[in-house]
Amino acid sequence: MGDHVDQWANIHEDMLNDEIAKRIYSYDDYLRLRLVCKQWSFKLPKIPTAGNNVPWLLLPIGGTIDDDETTLDTTRLEEKEIYHLTLPVPPELQYNLIRGSCHGWLIIVSMYEGTIRMLNPLTKVCLDLPPISTLPDVILNGDKLSFYHGAGMGTEDAIVSNRFIVWKVVMNSAPVDANGNANDFTAVALYAASLAFYKSSKGRWLKLNSRHGRFFRDVIFFEGKIYAIDDYGHLVEFDTMATKAGPVERIHETPPPYDIVPSNQVTNKKYLIGCADGSLLIVVRHLQNLLGYGGERYYETFHFDIYELKKNAEAWSRITCLGDYALVIGFNASLQMPAANGKKNRIYFTDNFVQEQALVEHYYHNIGIFNLEDDSYQTVLEDDIFFSPPVWIFP
Numbered sequence: 001m002g003d004h005v006d007q008w009a010n011i012h013e014d015m016l017n018d019e020i021a022k023r024i025y026s027y028d029d030y031l032r033l034r035l036v037c038k039q040w041s042f043k044l045p046k047i048p049t050a051g052n053n054v055p056w057l058l059l060p061i062g063g064t065i066d067d068d069e070t071t072l073d074t075t076r077l078e079e080k081e082i083y084h085l086t087l088p089v090p091p092e093l094q095y096n097l098i099r100g101s102c103h104g105w106l107i108i109v110s111m112y113e114g115t116i117r118m119l120n121p122l123t124k125v126c127l128d129l130p131p132i133s134t135l136p137d138v139i140l141n142g143d144k145l146s147f148y149h150g151a152g153m154g155t156e157d158a159i160v161s162n163r164f165i166v167w168k169v170v171m172n173s174a175p176v177d178a179n180g181n182a183n184d185f186t187a188v189a190l191y192a193a194s195l196a197f198y199k200s201s202k203g204r205w206l207k208l209n210s211r212h213g214r215f216f217r218d219v220i221f222f223e224g225k226i227y228a229i230d231d232y233g234h235l236v237e238f239d240t241m242a243t244k245a246g247p248v249e250r251i252h253e254t255p256p257p258y259d260i261v262p263s264n265q266v267t268n269k270k271y272l273i274g275c276a277d278g279s280l281l282i283v284v285r286h287l288q289n290l291l292g293y294g295g296e297r298y299y300e301t302f303h304f305d306i307y308e309l310k311k312n313a314e315a316w317s318r319i320t321c322l323g324d325y326a327l328v329i330g331f332n333a334s335l336q337m338p339a340a341n342g343k344k345n346r347i348y349f350t351d352n353f354v355q356e357q358a359l360v361e362h363y364y365h366n367i368g369i370f371n372l373e374d375d376s377y378q379t380v381l382e383d384d385i386f387f388s389p390p391v392w393i394f395p
Contacts, residue, residue: 009039016043045179046123055328055337055348055392057367058106058121059381060098097388100169101332104394107169111162114140116189118175121393127175129187132162135196136207149192166191168352170333172221172240175200186240188226190219195228197238197247208238208247217263220333222274229272229282233260233316235309257307257316260284267299269352271334273327278311281336283329285349287366299366301377304347320372321345332392345372350390365389 021033021044034044099116100107107129108117114132119125133140137148145161146153167190175185187198188208193215195208214230221227226238226247233256238247260282261268267289273281284305289298307316326339330350339346347370367390368379381390 009037011040013043016040055332055394057350057380057390058098058101058393059390060388097163098331098391099166100171101330101391101393102169102171103174105171105174106391106393109162109166111159114145114158114162116166116169118171120174120176125176125180129169129198130203130205132165132191135165135189135191135205137194138165138191147192148194167193168219168331170219170221186221188219188221190216190228193217195219195226197226209249217270218272218334220272220274222280223278227272227274227280229270231262231270233257233270233282233307235272235280254309254314254316257282257318259318260305260307261286271329273329273334273336275325275336279313280309281327282307282309282316283327283334283347285329299351299353301349301366301368301370303375304370304372306372322372328392330392331389332394335394346370347372348392350392352389 021030030044034041034046097109097111098106099109104120104122106119106121108119109115109132110117116129116131118127118129132138133145135147137153139146140158143158144155145158145165146155147161147165148154169187169189171188172186173183175183177183183200185200189196189198189205195216196205197208198205208226208228214228214234214236216228216230216236219226219228224240226240228236228238230236235252235254235256237250237252239250240247261284263270267287269285269287271283271285273283275281284307285301286303286305287299287301306319306322308319309316322336322339322345324339324344325336326344326346326348328335328337328348331352332350349366349368349370351366365381366379367381368377370377
């Protein structure tokens, strides 16, 4: 009996991680796995590095939901395996704004102090990025913040500006690995339609200059480079290894999709996604703006257009099928993932309408699952108001 127990306790680390842990899709189950014995606790990192590729929907505190009693209304969803995990709320998350989710880490912006922090909600490790006031073309003068926003310099109250100036922050890797060791990581901030680059070894924000003064809508890391998309579907590439001074811009010669709709003509948002086969996707999300009583604001997603640029191709092509994959978009670094339980051709979306959330007192979030096969969708949490919107996170 004792020998049998010892054999399990002394199982090889690779076997434990690659053959057992990767089949655990719930983080609370993963925690139980680490508690089987001391040896397993030492061999398994605090954050799973294999498997666990199913997104979690993080519900920030500070809204109308009582976190102790309310969970997702899963009765409206077709998904069979939904887990609920209640996390103690770190002080860094209270009444602050989420502006990104990458590699299991959240980007937290303080609207009162203008700080930008990286938080792992599972381990509670919190690290600083340089604050909003140090972003290129941003000037803090007392309680006022001046910044360039495409149409020229504007000046707003600093607390108001901190709510909407940063649209999204993405990273090429976690700042700390699963064993707690610091990584030499890179981050890019999408703010006021501009881009700023941060290298942990340099410790400051550097402007990613665009020769054409583009109004950027999304940015990603993909295959060692930075890719960004503008209002009109132009693709811009930044080579992070070209010079020691910083990334070098290269305008993609591929023309934008001929029928893509600029954001200033209809209500839409654009997302850029890198795929496992080396291709790129532009996802255009179409919404209708619904005004309720007393200034309440609603948005409803009613359609998606998807364009694919295959590796080494010379033109974008419109696609209506994702194969065996699904897409996840929102404040998170938008990504493609293998479809779970046969739920392919779906887009899992939260909303990231920064200015609307910042300036409208009663704002209802548009969160749900869109089925590309029949243009149908299911929504969740549509009657709740959050201080900061829910966000997808991959632990």
